[in-house]
Amino acid sequence: MKMITAVLAVSLGLAPVAMANSPGGQHSFSVQATDIGGAVSLTGGGSYDPQSGSLHGGGAFRCTRDITSGPLAGLRAGEGTHWDASELLPSSGFKCDGTDPLKTSVTDDDTVVMQVRFFRQGDGATPSFTAKVFVSAVDENPDVPGIQNVWIQGAGCADARTGVH
Numbered sequence: 491m492k493m494i495t496a497v498l499a500v501s502l503g504l505a506p507v508a509m510a511n512s513p514g515g516q517h518s519f520s521v522q523a524t525d526i527g528g529a530v531s532l533t534g535g536g537s538y539d540p541q542s543g544s545l546h547g548g549g550a551f552r553c554t555r556d557i558t559s560g561p562l563a564g565l566r567a568g569e570g571t572h573w574d575a576s577e578l579l580p581s582s583g584f585k586c587d588g589t590d591p592l593k594t595s596v597t598d599d600d601t602v603v604m605q606v607r608f609f610r611q612g613d614g615a616t617p618s619f620t621a622k623v624f625v626s627a628v629d630e631n632p633d634v635p636g637i638q639n640v641w642i643q644g645a646g647c648a649d650a651r652t653g654v655h
Contacts, residue, residue, distance in 0.1 A: 515541040519602050520653040521625045527646020529555050538578050538602045547575035560644020561621040569610045577605040582622045586631055586647035593631050600654050601626035627654040
């Protein structure tokens, strides 16, 4: 898996930022999640700067069960090829599941909140779905048992291997 992450970082041009923050507020992030909301696996990474609003990122994703509601509605188990980050968001409300109270995740030194485009095989360069996503070095919902450090709008939260530097 380390080899895949390294190849992904090089292919996305992210390798130089994966080592440390630059003085201008640049941060790097990485994610390896196998079960977000019981529906999606997600890997990848990128860089962002909360001060300037710049964002570069992407990776691979796979739907692990059919999704029938939310921004990813219509995505079927086994579908999915890649994702790319399209916009850095200052914050977003989120729920890990339908019973949770609404929480807010904020882009800062430990967390990146972004709008993401998801692509299915066969859809070419046209995004198949868009959804909000956060990747965090910390638990964004400590009221729920376990660690909730990654979230996809409409899918839910998960405890994932993440890095935000």
